Amino acid sequence: MQSTFRIVLCVCLLAVAVTMAAFTLADLTREKPAPEETLRLGAWQGSVAVFAGGDSGAPTRVTDIDLSTLRATDRALIERGYPVESEEALQALLEDLGS
Secondary structure, three states, X not given: OHHHHHHHXXXXXHHHHHHHHHHHHHHHHOOOOOOOOOEEEEEEOOEEEXXXXXXXXXXXXXXXXXXXXXXXXXXXXXXXXXXXXXXHHHHHHHHHHHO
């Protein structure tokens, strides 16, 4: 009885290990999507602007949000440069700042 239990337990553990290895291997071989271009909110001539990548040159877009209308904490974040993960997150932040 005890021997049968050990065998069943070993088989179950082996099945779990094989399953976990298969999922790990599948994840490692799966093609990862290219990371989106990094976006950053920053200040440009008194307005909130969107910059692409690590480029500190001219912005890709300048909004009509005036820096002087922002709370001090938001203004400080924008002036330092605030990284944004995606276009959706960018839109949400701009809506927040503009309201």
